[in-house]
Amino acid sequence: MAAPDFPEDPAQFRACVREQLRREYAEFVAGRPAAEDPHGLALRRAWEDRLCAAGLAGLGWPRRYGGHELDLARQAIFHEEHAECGAPLGVNLIGHGILAPTLIHYGTEAQKQRFLPGILSNREIWCQGYSEPQAGSDLAAVRTRARRDGQGYVLNGHKIWTSFADQADWCFVLARTDPAQQRHRGLSFLLVNMRQPGVRVQPIRQITGDAEFCEVFFEDARVEAEALVGEENQGWKIAMSAASFERGTYFIPRLVKFRRELMWVRELLRERAGGLAAADGAELERRWARLAVDSHVLDLKSRRALAAAATGEPPGPQASSTKIHWSEAHQSLLDFAVELLGDRVCTGDAQRDPQAAELVRAYLSSRAETILAGTSEIQRNIIAERVLGLPKGVQP
Numbered sequence: 001m002a003a004p005d006f007p008e009d010p011a012q013f014r015a016c017v018r019e020q021l022r023r024e025y026a027e028f029v030a031g032r033p034a035a036e037d038p039h040g041l042a043l044r045r046a047w048e049d050r051l052c053a054a055g056l057a058g059l060g061w062p063r064r065y066g067g068h069e070l071d072l073a074r075q076a077i078f079h080e081e082h083a084e085c086g087a088p089l090g091v092n093l094i095g096h097g098i099l100a101p102t103l104i105h106y107g108t109e110a111q112k113q114r115f116l117p118g119i120l121s122n123r124e125i126w127c128q129g130y131s132e133p134q135a136g137s138d139l140a141a142v143r144t145r146a147r148r149d150g151q152g153y154v155l156n157g158h159k160i161w162t163s164f165a166d167q168a169d170w171c172f173v174l175a176r177t178d179p180a181q182q183r184h185r186g187l188s189f190l191l192v193n194m195r196q197p198g199v200r201v202q203p204i205r206q207i208t209g210d211a212e213f214c215e216v217f218f219e220d221a222r223v224e225a226e227a228l229v230g231e232e233n234q235g236w237k238i239a240m241s242a243a244s245f246e247r248g249t250y251f252i253p254r255l256v257k258f259r260r261e262l263m264w265v266r267e268l269l270r271e272r273a274g275g276l277a278a279a280d281g282a283e284l285e286r287r288w289a290r291l292a293v294d295s296h297v298l299d300l301k302s303r304r305a306l307a308a309a310a311t312g313e314p315p316g317p318q319a320s321s322t323k324i325h326w327s328e329a330h331q332s333l334l335d336f337a338v339e340l341l342g343d344r345v346c347t348g349d350a351q352r353d354p355q356a357a358e359l360v361r362a363y364l365s366s367r368a369e370t371i372l373a374g375t376s377e378i379q380r381n382i383i384a385e386r387v388l389g390l391p392k393g394v395q396p
């Protein structure tokens, strides 16, 4: 389907995408089985496929690659309206949000021609192969080895926590191409076909019951020479800058969700209020008010990041402050929700008590939020060193 033309004016743009997203999502839900798990990967993939088929992808990409060249302000509005209509995040988030902008920035024309259409149509799903059992926070310790072999590379190693690896057709991998060079110097950024002999994927079951991330074993997997992005041994710079492409929009759906959950907790509080002593009620009210302030401040921080990104300012340590604030406030909010739910934590299933089921699920999955994309300790180190100017800690 041809990409729709969007209004330039932000208010008109919002009205336009709101109408389109709500209509598309209502039709989509009406066509799905009533008892389907709203978090299931099949549903998330089908919705993402539908968005792509409707031309609602490639928002910031250049037009020559099928994108809309939307400015960041309108991209942010789109993400906000998408979350507001209740639609789930897709399964190719890493393809759309990280790999595509990386290729547009660093890829060869041949790489763009080969890979961008598969992302735009959602035909090819991507995952990110950085972390390893001994290289998480200390990513420069990556051991996965890509050895030159004729025209390409042979890949051996073990990645872990690779989100969507069991769904993925391709993985961008940080691998060591020169073991003689120290740490981040000998690493390259490679595009690896997941559908080949020599790639083994082992899903990891999480506390929510889902298996969204996996272990990935590369055992003599082949990587073509054309699949090297940028220069050999210069992959660190690309991997670091890939992480910054989502800057400005990453938190938007998460903050919409925070606001929605905050209102649910408000309702729970109202239900509980009658049975409480005045002092206890006031303390719970104060606790809720603090979370409402968090929600508002996070919203302001997200707008500030967006404004800075729109002027081309390089990402700074403010992102670490927002990451800590969001992940820790979100955990506090869900701790509170679970306390107020009481017995409904055990009895609320998705059919009979969907709100309780949703909050319990969010509570369980929020445990990962202080770990993914850089743990709270690592974010505090960044703030300590780059904002407060404290001396660097000793590397573990």
Ligand SMILES: Cc1cc2nc3c(=O)[nH]c(=O)nc-3n(C[C@H](O)[C@H](O)[C@H](O)COP(=O)(O)OP(=O)(O)OC[C@H]3O[C@@H](n4cnc5c(N)ncnc54)[C@H](O)[C@@H]3O)c2cc1C
Pocket (backbone or CB within 6 Å): 127, 128, 129, 130, 131, 132, 133, 135, 136, 137, 138, 160, 161, 162, 163, 164, 213, 368, 369, 371, 372, 373, 374, 375, 376, 377, 378, 381, 393, 395, 396
């Ligand atoms: C839901 C989820 C999805 C993920 N998806 C992906 C993905 O798609 N691709 C991918 O490559 N990775 C992914 N990750 C991995 C993620 O990036 C790592 O979990 C994270 O970087 C932490 O690394 P680690 O788990 O190895 O912990 P470690 O680095 O081993 O840390 C263990 C503990 O030690 C602390 N610590 C470590 N170093 C220091 C230090 N210098 N100072 C103070 N404390 C320290 C940490 O804060 C942590 O508490 C995902 C993780 C999660 C939870």
